[in-house]
Amino acid sequence: MAESTLFDEKTLRKLEQLALVASQVRAGAIKGERRSTKRGTSIEFADYRNYTRGDDLRRVDWNIFARLERPFIKLLEEEEDLAVHLLLDASASMDWPRDPGAPSAAHKFTFARRLLAGLGYIALVSGDRLSVRALGGPAPQQWGPGRGRGRILEVLGAVEEFRTAGETALSASLRAYALRGGRPGLCIVISDLFSPDGYADGLTALLGRGHEVALIHVLSPDEVNPPLAGDLRLVDVETASGQDVSVDDSMRDLYRRRLVAWRESIQVYCAARGVHYVPVETSVPWEEVILYQLRRLGVVR
């Protein structure tokens, strides 16, 4: 782990800082907003479950421990463990920028994986049930579901192994996950949304399954302000399709306007469906996204 480039020392320290605030920062905004069909409300006792390594000792039922000499965790109604699904777009377009001159922290996939790790860390520390999955990529890449803060290193290891490859049909992947992927909960999708079949159907499918959905839209700065000029044939690294464009100042302006309009259209779409939409540029430190932007939106608290 010490040799990892993705989770270097600095990143790990930031993760630990997140752990400190994790008692306050909790994944999930469901509570109070979505009624449980299974149980009642309030602080009422719901169930016991076995203690697993990493659970908060304060939540061990000491009466039971005294009687049976085995630790149990007391589950209260409101403390129903939340299913957190972290879905990461692993299409080739996430492997950007490839320019070696660009800062590595701004690499979209690196950024997205660190963000993913941070969110997963919070989820595990909060005792939620975490599933991590890369959509697309060379082979099925996933972790979980799993629970407990002791499994953090597992998650980090799995996330570090994630690789990008090829084309991802985002909508289709999300739909498939909605059909198959476990119990409804908080579902955070991290993607650049450069997907041939769009995102709308997939998000609708997730919502239909009962997920609360947050969409983190990751773009690198050179996608916001393309450093291009002249008569060019632009080649899509994901689809390898070309597009002839003569880029000049006016064309770059048009691109920027187009990008803003695109983000706004996503924003409008998401707002209409109660999806949390977080547009992010990779020039911003990833932990700020968690601590400020997601918190402000109530995705974490």
Place this chain on the structure above:
Amino acid sequence: MAFLTPLAALLGALAIPIVLLYLLRLRRHEAEVSSTYLWRQIVQDREANAPWQRLRRSLLLFLQLLILALLVLALMRPFVETPTITTGRIALLLDASASMNATDVTPSRFAAARQEALALVDALSAQDSMTVIRVAAVPEVLASATSDRNLLREAILSARPSSGPADWSAALTLAAGGATGVEHFSVVLISDGGLPPDLPAIPGEFRYVPIGQSAENVGLTALAPRARAGEPPQVFVEMTNFGSQTAEVILSLELDGVLDRAERFRIAGGSVQEIVYTDLPGSFSTLSAALQPASGSPVPDYLAVDDRAWAVFTPPGAGRILLMTPGNLYLRQALASLPGVAAFQGQTAAGLPTGQTFDLYILDGWLPEDGVLPPGDLLIVNPPGDTALFRVLGRSLETGNPRVRRDDPRTRYVSFDNVSVLDFNVLDGVDWAEPLITVDGGPLLLAGTVDGRQVAILTFDLHRSDLPLQIAWPILLANLMQWYTPARTAGTAESLRVGETLALNPPFEADTLRITDPDGATTTLRVGEDALIYTGMTQPGLYTVETYARGELIRREPFAVNLFDRVEGLIRPAESLRIGASEVTEAAREEIGQREFWPLLALAALALLTLEWWLYQRRMRLPSPAEVWARSRAKG
């Protein structure tokens, strides 16, 4: 609008390779992007409002084609028709006489004339040709029968007005030289008039472009100092008001560059004011007069070139000769035949006339009774007695073997071989003189300068020799007179006119002449090599001629050159000219000339080329990666 070389339009076919190159040029560079998702949308957007966008995309091509079109158009040499004075074969006579310096039209008449000439050149069509002749004292062809407008323009712009009169007759003859075998020949005179009335008729049509507005001019028309022996010098000044209104002027007189007097005059329009000053100091060598309008004068003086005049004052020379002789026919006849002298016969019985001075006294066998020689140069023949200059020792009969100093100018060409002299006086105390003709017994002719005067002595009686019957006698006398009153190299003390040529008469020993004009420019003439004619009198003023013999300055004379021209002073623009039998009035612009404007097109093409380059540079400029990151950070 029409074209002179319409075939150049074929060059428009160059548009085809330009378009082809433009189409072939679009081998785009490949650039990877994370996704072409947005770019595709933009391109679709653009194609939605296609025509304008497509035009914008090919703006560079459009500009290139436009540049080509302009260049082709320029090469086709388009022209517009403009009314002009005349067409065909043209002889342009540009008046460069002194009156064209007048400033009644700003900046000057000559500048205005040049503008008229340039306008004529501009309207010259391709088939027309023009000869430009600058009409001054010596007419000068500036450009000969050419259609090259640049050449013509340069020729006209290089022309300068002269300070002298114009020789119209010669100019017209020069112009007529171009008329032979030409169908449509015309002569354009750009002038303020002042043409002589008796100009010869030459073939061709005449067009007259009058220049000038006003006639107001006051000028000096004469300045003549006069010297008479025994009298103070006098100066005659004549001023003429050529204008129509009364002018007030201040006349100032300078002697040797020092202001002597200034006086104010009122001169009625068209009248002449003459003044004679008799109270000038006795010695000065140059004289200049200047006129300037008095401060309160209501009339301006438009011509400056005739407001100054110069003169050279020659002190009284050996013009007046007194002959004191008991009766010598030979002397009297020889003196009468000499030019430029006034000989007077004195009465030997009455002695020297009193109250009069003469330049040269000839004392033949007679001396004043009191022995006092008169002041002035002396020629003493057969002195009867002693004077302060010599003593008579006695008579000698040894007259054989005469020897003549051939190298002396006073005895040059004098042959004594056949001259017989009976006897002569032997003189003593004549160390001041050189013996010029010597016989065995002593000198027959002595000459030298003593006490500031030139004295020559013939020691024998003319009646007792056959010299007066020989050819040597008038030659000797002429040589002696030349010695008494050296001839001026410049030939005359009179004022010379601007534009004249001056024939120089250097003394025999001179080998180099150097003439300095008022600007300080010098002309060097070598005696025996160059024609001794000076043609550089192009402006009024004082000139100096220096005579050198073997590198030494032997003589230095000033001479004055003045305008003194009533024709040039009369600056009233003429309404019509008379040439031959025909009257020429102001020309109307009746004919059609062609004004070309290809330089404008070429200039526009250059401007477009700059624009195209700028656009290309702007389009090709890449924002650097640093700029991109900086921008996003500023945003974040």
